[in-house]
Amino acid sequence: EVQLLESGGGLVQPGGSLRLSCAASGFTFRSYAMSWLRQPPGMGLEWVSGITGSGSTTFYSDSVKGRFTISRDNSKNMLYLQMDNLRAEDTALYYCAKDSGTYSLSYFDPWGQGTLVTVSS
């Protein structure tokens, strides 16, 4: 069974940093691209960033480009999101999700349960 478990969320001040982690199991991690997505409280879904299976190529939404960095460690089956210069509008439940193939921005199945990031002073 594929499982994705996010961690690392919490309360951080504007301008601060946070690193999210996603532990993956139940599939050949290096064979699949992965993404981070988020959902502000009471609002809709937003794709944040994606990374290919090898980790050689990364993709970002305009809203986080230059502030967030996605990475992965295929030896540990781990996905990461380094978030710097955080803003109030980054407050959201952050999900990691498994993509459909090695090099794709396509569809996500499954999603983790999410980790909550709150940016506030």
Place this chain on the structure above:
Amino acid sequence: QSALTQPASVSGSPGQSITISCTGTSSDVGSYNRVSWYQQPPGKAPKLIIYDVTKRPSGVSNRFSGSKSGNTASLTISGLQAEDEADYYCNSFTRTYTLIFGGGTRLTVL
């Protein structure tokens, strides 16, 4: 880039069929078949129900179907059941190598 356009809410009675539209542009929905739909019950993580415009993952009821015409994709749910009550989101690949979601549609089963 603006979100894909979905109706904020739809409703239907048990047994009826409903359709949720998802309108984009020639830079996303109109140019790629990488359109997917997700179901999100209250308080739960999203679940994939349609991918590549028309395909259903294993285990998803055949009451769910997808289609596309031009810049608009659609999700149809036939034989509505109380358990279908949830938020539904469409998603598309874009020409700038990003992904974009619709604003979401709240389905109420009357």
